[in-house]
Amino acid sequence: MAGEVIVIALGGNAIKQAHETGTTEEQFHNVDKTAEQIAKIVESGYKPVITHGNGPQAGALLIQQEEAKASVPPQSLAVCGAMTQGQIGWMMQNRIAFHLQKADLTASVCSLVTQVEVSADDPDFQNPSKPVGPFYNADEAVRLEREKGYRIKEVKPGVHKGWRRVVPSPEPISILERGIIQDLVRNGALVIASGGGGIPVKKENDGSYSGVDAVIDKDRAGFCLAQVVSADILMILTDVEKVCINFNKPNQQELGKITVTEAKAYMAEGHFLAGSMGPKVEAAVRFASWSGKEAIITSLDKALDAIEGKTGTHIRA
Ligand SMILES: NC(=O)OP(=O)(O)O
Numbered sequence: 001m002a003g004e005v006i007v008i009a010l011g012g013n014a015i016k017q018a019h020e021t022g023t024t025e026e027q028f029h030n031v032d033k034t035a036e037q038i039a040k041i042v043e044s045g046y047k048p049v050i051t052h053g054n055g056p057q058a059g060a061l062l063i064q065q066e067e068a069k070a071s072v073p074p075q076s077l078a079v080c081g082a083m084t085q086g087q088i089g090w091m092m093q094n095r096i097a098f099h100l101q102k103a104d105l106t107a108s109v110c111s112l113v114t115q116v117e118v119s120a121d122d123p124d125f126q127n128p129s130k131p132v133g134p135f136y137n138a139d140e141a142v143r144l145e146r147e148k149g150y151r152i153k154e155v156k157p158g159v160h161k162g163w164r165r166v167v168p169s170p171e172p173i174s175i176l177e178r179g180i181i182q183d184l185v186r187n188g189a190l191v192i193a194s195g196g197g198g199i200p201v202k203k204e205n206d207g208s209y210s211g212v213d214a215v216i217d218k219d220r221a222g223f224c225l226a227q228v229v230s231a232d233i234l235m236i237l238t239d240v241e242k243v244c245i246n247f248n249k250p251n252q253q254e255l256g257k258i259t260v261t262e263a264k265a266y267m268a269e270g271h272f273l274a275g276s277m278g279p280k281v282e283a284a285v286r287f288a289s290w291s292g293k294e295a296i297i298t299s300l301d302k303a304l305d306a307i308e309g310k311t312g313t314h315i316r317a
Contacts, residue, residue, distance in 0.1 A: 002045025004232035005185065006307070009222035009283070010034060010052040011238040014300055015088055018135075022060055028091055035095035037303050039103050042190065044304060049185060049229050050092060053218045054084035054196030059133020059165060066148070077167060078199060078211030085113060085195040092192050100190070107190045115176040115209060116198025116216055116224070122170030129153075130169030130215045131275045135161040155275055158248075166275070168214040172198060172221045176209065178228040185229050197221040219283035226287050233307065234287040234295040236280045241299045243281060243313040245271040257314045260288050284315045292317045 014034040020026045041048050058080050065074035075083070089111030097109040124130075128151050136144065141152040141163035156162035175181065175194055184191045197216025201209035219236055226234045242254040245266055255266075263285050272278040284295030298305075298312030306312030 001232075003047065005047045005049060005229055006041065006233040006235055007049045007051065007222055007226040007229065007231040008038070008041075008303070009219050009234070009236045010050065010300070011236070012053045012056055013239045014237060015052065015091070016056045022056055027088075028095070031088070031091040032095045032099075034300060035092065035099045037300055038096055038190075039099035039105065040304055041307065042100060042105055042107060043103050044307075046307065047185070048190060049181075049225060049231065050096075050190070050192040051194045051218055051222045051225050052088050052092065052192070052196070054081065054088060055130065055132045055215065056134070057084040057087065058167075058196060058215050059131075062165075063133060076211060077213035077215070078201075081196050081215060082113065082199045082211075085111075085199060089113075089192050089195050096190060096192075107188060109190045109192070110184055111192035111195065112177060112181065112184070114181075114194045114198045115201045116194060116221055117173040117176060117209070118170035118200045118202060118212055118214065118216065119173065120202045120212065122168070124170050125168045125214070128166040128168045129275050130167050130217065131155045131164035132167055132215055133165050136163040136165075137161050138163060153275070155273070169197075169217050169275075170200060170212070170214050172216050172224045175221075175224050175228055176201070181225070181228055194218070194221045194225045217279045217283075219279045220286075223283045223286045223290075227290065231287075231291070232293055234284065234291075235303065235307070236284060236295070236297045237300045237303060238277075238280060238297065239299060241302050241311055243272070243277060243297050245269075247271065247273075247277075255313045257316070260285050260315060260317050263288075263315050281315070284313075288315045288317045 061080040093111045144150045150165045197218040200212040200214045287295040295315045
Protein backbone atom coordinates (compact mmCIF):
# COMPACT_ATOMS: atom_id res chain seq x y z
CA MET A 1 0.00 0.00 0.00
CA ALA A 2 1.34 3.46 -0.87
CA GLY A 3 2.97 5.21 2.09
CA GLU A 4 4.20 1.97 3.64
CA VAL A 5 7.74 1.82 4.97
CA ILE A 6 9.72 -1.04 3.41
CA VAL A 7 13.10 -2.06 4.74
CA ILE A 8 14.95 -3.50 1.74
CA ALA A 9 17.98 -5.70 2.44
CA LEU A 10 20.06 -5.92 -0.72
CA GLY A 11 22.05 -9.07 -1.40
CA GLY A 12 25.58 -9.26 -2.76
CA ASN A 13 24.42 -9.52 -6.40
CA ALA A 14 22.97 -5.99 -6.12
CA ILE A 15 26.59 -4.81 -5.87
CA LYS A 16 28.80 -7.54 -7.36
CA GLN A 17 27.76 -10.50 -9.54
CA ALA A 18 29.33 -13.89 -8.74
CA HIS A 19 31.24 -14.06 -12.05
CA GLU A 20 32.74 -10.56 -11.68
CA THR A 21 36.06 -9.62 -10.09
CA GLY A 22 34.55 -6.56 -8.40
CA THR A 23 36.07 -3.58 -10.23
CA THR A 24 34.76 -0.12 -9.36
CA GLU A 25 33.03 0.02 -12.76
CA GLU A 26 31.30 -3.35 -12.26
CA GLN A 27 30.08 -2.40 -8.81
CA PHE A 28 28.80 1.01 -9.95
CA HIS A 29 27.01 -0.64 -12.89
CA ASN A 30 25.23 -3.14 -10.60
CA VAL A 31 24.37 -0.48 -8.02
CA ASP A 32 22.95 1.68 -10.82
CA LYS A 33 20.57 -1.15 -11.88
CA THR A 34 19.59 -1.60 -8.24
CA ALA A 35 19.00 2.14 -7.81
CA GLU A 36 16.72 2.15 -10.86
CA GLN A 37 14.49 -0.49 -9.19
CA ILE A 38 14.48 1.41 -5.90
CA ALA A 39 13.41 4.59 -7.69
CA LYS A 40 10.47 2.63 -9.20
CA ILE A 41 9.45 1.52 -5.70
CA VAL A 42 9.55 5.16 -4.52
CA GLU A 43 7.57 6.21 -7.62
CA SER A 44 4.89 3.66 -6.64
CA GLY A 45 4.46 5.52 -3.35
CA TYR A 46 6.42 3.30 -0.94
CA LYS A 47 9.08 4.57 1.45
CA PRO A 48 12.16 2.34 1.23
CA VAL A 49 14.83 2.22 3.92
CA ILE A 50 17.86 0.46 2.48
CA THR A 51 20.48 -1.86 3.91
CA HIS A 52 23.02 -3.99 2.04
CA GLY A 53 25.58 -6.77 2.32
CA ASN A 54 29.36 -6.43 2.14
CA GLY A 55 30.71 -10.02 2.20
CA PRO A 56 32.63 -9.88 -1.11
CA GLN A 57 33.93 -6.37 -0.41
CA ALA A 58 34.99 -7.00 3.23
CA GLY A 59 36.81 -10.18 2.14
CA ALA A 60 38.55 -8.33 -0.70
CA LEU A 61 39.69 -5.60 1.69
CA LEU A 62 41.07 -8.22 4.08
CA ILE A 63 43.14 -9.64 1.20
CA GLN A 64 44.38 -6.13 0.37
CA GLN A 65 45.42 -5.61 4.03
CA GLU A 66 47.38 -8.87 4.00
CA GLU A 67 49.01 -8.32 0.60
CA ALA A 68 50.19 -4.80 1.42
CA LYS A 69 51.24 -5.31 5.05
CA ALA A 70 54.96 -4.94 4.27
CA SER A 71 54.41 -1.34 3.15
CA VAL A 72 51.32 -0.07 5.06
CA PRO A 73 49.82 -1.26 8.37
CA PRO A 74 46.92 -3.68 7.87
CA GLN A 75 43.57 -2.42 9.16
CA SER A 76 41.30 -4.48 11.37
CA LEU A 77 38.19 -6.29 10.09
CA ALA A 78 36.03 -3.74 11.97
CA VAL A 79 37.74 -0.95 10.00
CA CYS A 80 37.26 -2.93 6.76
CA GLY A 81 33.55 -3.15 7.63
CA ALA A 82 33.42 0.63 8.10
CA MET A 83 35.25 1.14 4.80
CA THR A 84 32.81 -1.09 2.90
CA GLN A 85 29.86 0.70 4.49
CA GLY A 86 31.26 4.02 3.24
CA GLN A 87 32.06 2.63 -0.19
CA ILE A 88 28.75 0.89 -0.90
CA GLY A 89 26.72 3.57 0.90
CA TRP A 90 28.24 6.21 -1.37
CA MET A 91 27.59 4.17 -4.53
CA MET A 92 23.94 3.63 -3.51
CA GLN A 93 23.44 7.23 -2.43
CA ASN A 94 24.93 8.51 -5.67
CA ARG A 95 22.89 6.29 -8.03
CA ILE A 96 19.59 6.38 -6.10
CA ALA A 97 19.73 10.20 -5.99
CA PHE A 98 20.30 10.22 -9.77
CA HIS A 99 17.36 7.92 -10.55
CA LEU A 100 15.02 9.81 -8.20
CA GLN A 101 15.99 13.05 -9.90
CA LYS A 102 15.38 11.47 -13.34
CA ALA A 103 11.88 10.48 -12.19
CA ASP A 104 11.22 14.01 -10.81
CA LEU A 105 11.12 12.69 -7.25
CA THR A 106 12.52 14.88 -4.52
CA ALA A 107 13.53 12.70 -1.53
CA SER A 108 16.96 13.44 -0.02
CA VAL A 109 19.17 10.34 -0.01
CA CYS A 110 21.49 9.77 2.92
CA SER A 111 23.80 6.88 3.83
CA LEU A 112 24.59 6.74 7.50
CA VAL A 113 27.69 5.29 9.13
CA THR A 114 25.99 2.85 11.49
CA GLN A 115 27.35 0.91 14.46
CA VAL A 116 25.65 -2.23 15.72
CA GLU A 117 26.25 -3.60 19.21
CA VAL A 118 27.22 -7.26 19.54
CA SER A 119 28.28 -9.50 22.41
CA ALA A 120 31.96 -10.43 22.70
CA ASP A 121 30.72 -13.82 24.01
CA ASP A 122 28.68 -14.66 20.91
CA PRO A 123 29.18 -18.36 20.01
CA ASP A 124 29.98 -17.45 16.39
CA PHE A 125 33.44 -16.31 17.51
CA GLN A 126 34.20 -20.00 18.22
CA ASN A 127 32.59 -21.33 15.04
CA PRO A 128 32.61 -18.55 12.38
CA SER A 129 29.77 -18.65 9.86
CA LYS A 130 30.00 -15.56 7.64
CA PRO A 131 31.44 -16.17 4.16
CA VAL A 132 33.52 -13.24 2.86
CA GLY A 133 35.64 -12.57 -0.22
CA PRO A 134 36.04 -14.77 -3.29
CA PHE A 135 35.08 -18.41 -3.87
CA TYR A 136 37.82 -21.08 -3.90
CA ASN A 137 38.00 -24.68 -5.07
CA ALA A 138 38.76 -27.45 -2.56
CA ASP A 139 42.54 -27.44 -3.30
CA GLU A 140 42.81 -23.67 -2.92
CA ALA A 141 40.82 -23.91 0.31
CA VAL A 142 43.21 -26.44 1.81
CA ARG A 143 46.25 -24.38 0.75
CA LEU A 144 44.86 -21.12 2.21
CA GLU A 145 44.01 -22.82 5.49
CA ARG A 146 47.55 -24.20 5.70
CA GLU A 147 49.49 -21.15 4.45
CA LYS A 148 47.42 -18.25 5.76
CA GLY A 149 45.49 -19.78 8.64
CA TYR A 150 42.12 -18.88 7.09
CA ARG A 151 38.98 -20.55 8.43
CA ILE A 152 37.28 -21.90 5.29
CA LYS A 153 33.90 -23.58 4.83
CA GLU A 154 32.08 -25.19 1.94
CA VAL A 155 29.20 -22.84 1.20
CA LYS A 156 27.92 -24.36 -2.06
CA PRO A 157 28.11 -28.12 -1.71
CA GLY A 158 28.88 -29.92 -4.96
CA VAL A 159 29.97 -26.75 -6.78
CA HIS A 160 33.59 -26.61 -8.07
CA LYS A 161 34.29 -23.17 -6.54
CA GLY A 162 32.10 -23.72 -3.49
CA TRP A 163 34.48 -22.75 -0.68
CA ARG A 164 34.87 -19.40 1.07
CA ARG A 165 36.75 -17.87 3.95
CA VAL A 166 34.49 -17.42 6.98
CA VAL A 167 34.69 -14.84 9.78
CA PRO A 168 32.68 -14.47 13.00
CA SER A 169 29.15 -13.16 12.55
CA PRO A 170 27.68 -12.31 15.96
CA GLU A 171 23.98 -11.59 16.48
CA PRO A 172 23.12 -7.89 16.20
CA ILE A 173 21.83 -6.60 19.55
CA SER A 174 20.97 -2.97 18.79
CA ILE A 175 21.64 -0.18 16.32
CA LEU A 176 23.43 2.68 18.08
CA GLU A 177 22.27 5.36 15.64
CA ARG A 178 18.57 4.35 15.85
CA GLY A 179 17.40 7.84 16.95
CA ILE A 180 18.90 9.66 14.00
CA ILE A 181 17.62 6.98 11.58
CA GLN A 182 14.09 7.53 12.92
CA ASP A 183 14.48 11.32 12.60
CA LEU A 184 15.73 11.07 9.01
CA VAL A 185 12.93 8.71 7.92
CA ARG A 186 10.31 10.85 9.68
CA ASN A 187 11.64 13.85 7.76
CA GLY A 188 11.19 12.09 4.42
CA ALA A 189 14.80 11.12 3.69
CA LEU A 190 15.60 7.90 1.87
CA VAL A 191 18.05 6.36 4.33
CA ILE A 192 20.74 3.75 3.68
CA ALA A 193 21.76 2.40 7.08
CA SER A 194 23.40 -0.51 8.84
CA GLY A 195 25.28 -1.42 5.65
CA GLY A 196 27.21 -4.68 5.78
CA GLY A 197 25.14 -5.51 8.85
CA GLY A 198 26.60 -2.45 10.60
CA ILE A 199 30.06 -1.88 12.05
CA PRO A 200 30.24 -4.39 14.92
CA VAL A 201 31.01 -2.76 18.28
CA LYS A 202 31.00 -3.91 21.90
CA LYS A 203 30.34 -1.88 25.01
CA GLU A 204 33.34 -1.26 27.29
CA ASN A 205 33.23 -0.81 31.08
CA ASP A 206 33.63 2.98 30.73
CA GLY A 207 30.51 3.16 28.50
CA SER A 208 32.46 3.62 25.26
CA TYR A 209 32.13 1.29 22.25
CA SER A 210 35.08 -0.39 20.55
CA GLY A 211 35.28 -2.16 17.17
CA VAL A 212 34.86 -5.93 16.96
CA ASP A 213 36.49 -8.01 14.22
CA ALA A 214 33.43 -9.63 12.69
CA VAL A 215 30.87 -9.18 9.90
CA ILE A 216 27.24 -9.05 11.01
CA ASP A 217 24.68 -10.71 8.76
CA LYS A 218 22.85 -7.92 6.94
CA ASP A 219 19.51 -9.79 6.93
CA ARG A 220 19.56 -10.16 10.72
CA ALA A 221 20.62 -6.50 11.06
CA GLY A 222 17.90 -5.68 8.50
CA PHE A 223 15.35 -7.03 10.97
CA CYS A 224 16.79 -4.71 13.68
CA LEU A 225 16.52 -1.81 11.21
CA ALA A 226 12.92 -2.79 10.45
CA GLN A 227 12.17 -2.62 14.18
CA VAL A 228 13.84 0.82 14.47
CA VAL A 229 11.70 2.32 11.67
CA SER A 230 8.55 0.29 12.51
CA ALA A 231 8.56 -1.10 8.98
CA ASP A 232 5.37 -2.34 7.32
CA ILE A 233 7.32 -4.80 5.15
CA LEU A 234 10.78 -6.38 5.37
CA MET A 235 11.94 -7.27 1.87
CA ILE A 236 15.08 -9.35 1.39
CA LEU A 237 16.41 -9.23 -2.17
CA THR A 238 18.65 -12.04 -3.39
CA ASP A 239 19.41 -13.88 -6.63
CA VAL A 240 16.28 -16.08 -6.73
CA GLU A 241 12.64 -15.11 -7.30
CA LYS A 242 11.33 -17.51 -4.64
CA VAL A 243 12.76 -19.53 -1.77
CA CYS A 244 12.89 -23.27 -2.50
CA ILE A 245 12.74 -26.38 -0.41
CA ASN A 246 14.73 -29.42 -1.57
CA PHE A 247 16.94 -26.91 -3.43
CA ASN A 248 18.80 -28.37 -6.45
CA LYS A 249 17.08 -31.77 -6.03
CA PRO A 250 14.57 -33.40 -8.40
CA ASN A 251 11.78 -32.59 -5.93
CA GLN A 252 12.72 -28.89 -5.61
CA GLN A 253 9.65 -26.79 -4.80
CA GLU A 254 9.22 -23.00 -4.83
CA LEU A 255 7.50 -21.40 -1.86
CA GLY A 256 4.85 -18.72 -2.43
CA LYS A 257 2.81 -17.62 0.59
CA ILE A 258 3.77 -19.46 3.78
CA THR A 259 3.22 -19.00 7.50
CA VAL A 260 5.87 -18.51 10.15
CA THR A 261 5.01 -21.98 11.46
CA GLU A 262 5.63 -23.54 8.05
CA ALA A 263 8.88 -21.59 7.58
CA LYS A 264 10.12 -22.73 11.00
CA ALA A 265 9.34 -26.34 10.14
CA TYR A 266 11.31 -26.08 6.86
CA MET A 267 14.21 -24.48 8.78
CA ALA A 268 14.19 -27.32 11.31
CA GLU A 269 14.25 -29.83 8.41
CA GLY A 270 17.48 -28.19 7.15
CA HIS A 271 16.18 -26.86 3.82
CA PHE A 272 18.10 -23.55 4.02
CA LEU A 273 21.91 -23.29 4.02
CA ALA A 274 23.73 -21.42 6.83
CA GLY A 275 25.40 -18.24 5.54
CA SER A 276 23.03 -18.28 2.53
CA MET A 277 19.21 -18.72 2.50
CA GLY A 278 19.22 -19.69 6.22
CA PRO A 279 19.69 -16.19 7.69
CA LYS A 280 17.25 -14.71 5.15
CA VAL A 281 14.40 -17.01 6.14
CA GLU A 282 15.33 -16.60 9.81
CA ALA A 283 15.22 -12.76 9.53
CA ALA A 284 11.91 -12.95 7.63
CA VAL A 285 10.43 -15.21 10.34
CA ARG A 286 11.65 -12.87 13.09
CA PHE A 287 10.07 -9.86 11.36
CA ALA A 288 6.75 -11.55 10.62
CA SER A 289 6.53 -12.87 14.22
CA TRP A 290 7.46 -9.51 15.75
CA SER A 291 5.28 -7.28 13.54
CA GLY A 292 2.39 -9.52 12.56
CA LYS A 293 3.11 -8.18 9.06
CA GLU A 294 4.70 -9.65 5.99
CA ALA A 295 8.32 -10.38 5.05
CA ILE A 296 9.14 -10.99 1.39
CA ILE A 297 12.12 -12.77 -0.14
CA THR A 298 12.60 -12.32 -3.89
CA SER A 299 14.99 -11.10 -6.59
CA LEU A 300 15.80 -7.47 -7.35
CA ASP A 301 14.08 -7.45 -10.75
CA LYS A 302 10.87 -8.85 -9.22
CA ALA A 303 10.82 -6.49 -6.22
CA LEU A 304 7.87 -4.34 -7.29
CA ASP A 305 5.86 -7.35 -8.53
CA ALA A 306 6.49 -9.06 -5.19
CA ILE A 307 5.34 -6.00 -3.22
CA GLU A 308 2.14 -6.14 -5.30
CA GLY A 309 1.74 -9.82 -4.34
CA LYS A 310 2.40 -11.22 -7.83
CA THR A 311 5.52 -13.25 -7.00
CA GLY A 312 8.21 -13.87 -4.35
CA THR A 313 8.08 -15.85 -1.13
CA HIS A 314 5.82 -14.16 1.43
CA ILE A 315 6.11 -15.12 5.10
CA ARG A 316 3.32 -14.11 7.46
CA ALA A 317 2.60 -14.72 11.12
N1 LIG B 1 27.15 -8.51 5.81
C1 LIG B 1 26.52 -9.38 4.97
O1 LIG B 1 25.57 -10.06 5.33
O2 LIG B 1 27.05 -9.43 3.69
P1 LIG B 1 26.56 -10.38 2.49
O3 LIG B 1 25.08 -10.24 2.37
O4 LIG B 1 27.30 -9.86 1.27
O5 LIG B 1 26.98 -11.77 2.84
